[in-house]
Amino acid sequence: MRELFQQELQELRDGLVAISEKVASATERAVTAFNNSDVAVAEQVIAEDHVIDDAVKELDEKAIAILARQSPVASDLRQVVSTLRISASLERMGDLATHLAQLARYRFPEKVAPEGIRPTFKKMGKHDIEMAGLVMKLLKNPSEKTIDKIRELDDEIDELHLSVFETVLSEEFVAGNVSVVDATLASRYLERFADHGVSIAKKVQYLLTGEWDAASHD
Amino acid sequence: MRELFQQELQELRDGLVAISEKVASATERAVTAFNNSDVAVAEQVIAEDHVIDDAVKELDEKAIAILARQSPVASDLRQVVSTLRISASLERMGDLATHLAQLARYRFPEKVAPEGIRPTFKKMGKHDIEMAGLVMKLLKNPSEKTIDKIRELDDEIDELHLSVFETVLSEEFVAGNVSVVDATLASRYLERFADHGVSIAKKVQYLLTGEWDAASHD
Numbered sequence: 001m002r003e004l005f006q007q008e009l010q011e012l013r014d015g016l017v018a019i020s021e022k023v024a025s026a027t028e029r030a031v032t033a034f035n036n037s038d039v040a041v042a043e044q045v046i047a048e049d050h051v052i053d054d055a056v057k058e059l060d061e062k063a064i065a066i067l068a069r070q071s072p073v074a075s076d077l078r079q080v081v082s083t084l085r086i087s088a089s090l091e092r093m094g095d096l097a098t099h100l101a102q103l104a105r106y107r108f109p110e111k112v113a114p115e116g117i118r119p120t121f122k123k124m125g126k127h128d129i130e131m132a133g134l135v136m137k138l139l140k141n142p143s144e145k146t147i148d149k150i151r152e153l154d155d156e157i158d159e160l161h162l163s164v165f166e167t168v169l170s171e172e173f174v175a176g177n178v179s180v181v182d183a184t185l186a187s188r189y190l191e192r193f194a195d196h197g198v199s200i201a202k203k204v205q206y207l208l209t210g211e212w213d214a215a216s217h218d
Numbered sequence: 219m220r221e222l223f224q225q226e227l228q229e230l231r232d233g234l235v236a237i238s239e240k241v242a243s244a245t246e247r248a249v250t251a252f253n254n255s256d257v258a259v260a261e262q263v264i265a266e267d268h269v270i271d272d273a274v275k276e277l278d279e280k281a282i283a284i285l286a287r288q289s290p291v292a293s294d295l296r297q298v299v300s301t302l303r304i305s306a307s308l309e310r311m312g313d314l315a316t317h318l319a320q321l322a323r324y325r326f327p328e329k330v331a332p333e334g335i336r337p338t339f340k341k342m343g344k345h346d347i348e349m350a351g352l353v354m355k356l357l358k359n360p361s362e363k364t365i366d367k368i369r370e371l372d373d374e375i376d377e378l379h380l381s382v383f384e385t386v387l388s389e390e391f392v393a394g395n396v397s398v399v400d401a402t403l404a405s406r407y408l409e410r411f412a413d414h415g416v417s418i419a420k421k422v423q424y425l426l427t428g429e430w431d432a433a434s435h436d
Binding site for chain 2: 064067068073074078081084085088165169173178180181185
């Protein structure tokens, strides 16, 4: 019984890793679609979002079944509850990657970001891909070091997010309203994506330390 | 023991209602701050966001303690798990109300929304206040009727959200980039707020019907 239970907990961990791999793949493709106005790749990301959603739903059901059957306590209980929370964040990351792909598709054949701001978005996109990779790494091998890296990366993304607005609101920036809307939405999506990475890091920290304080929603 | 347990479940329900009341109050004030560029009210909303966050954290701890001590199954388990999910959505609604208040504060003494689009934002704000009220009502008295109303209201808010972009992207719309950025962000916040209302409605529906299908994250 105990052995079965440990195996079930391992399945939850593996399930989160598998979903984070799907999110990382979607993120890479969404950023490519966004940078290159590649509508075929964009449509692929959009069409496959439900795969992440379905995997999350399945994992959640498994977690709830474990709660019902095994009545875990202490650190085992923490792990099951954290699974439910981390899966919710992963699902949102998938949604945000999809939103980015949708922006690319809407504006096709135009590029989403106007000339002057494209390098900033390239950096943000690269950082979001890195964030997805760090989340995957963290779920495979929870470590304080990876948690710190996630926080640092989020700070960099926040700075780039602010710099997008500085650019857009500067007098030198001349572009149509459609560019301003797109830049605003894209930057918001890319920034929120990273927030969810931090949110997952906090939840893993809670698992490592048992400290709930750092693990509040955000 | 059983009686204590039922009392604890009731405490979870009451806790959600109490938080939804705080969210409704924050929403009303955030919308007022936004419509009237009332910086004092905006700062109040921003300063008090942590009250919602703290209440959510406390309720979540209570729910996890119940899982550990009572090992609930079937509909009792569903209720505890749903509490964790609904509280997360309520917290995000509080965050979004705060974001709206922050926009009002940043632009003070200017108004956030440019002239031509203000009536649309007034409607969206009114709808978001109504959404917060419906969520409160639903948590007090779960009913299919209130769930339907929440879905209908969300559709209306989505339409207004689209109409904001139509207005901003029309040739007649002449305003600085700052107005375009603000309108884009405000509309996104108001629209996401309503999404969380629907998300809560789905979770309550899951409690009413036991059907997990309609209760996916979103």
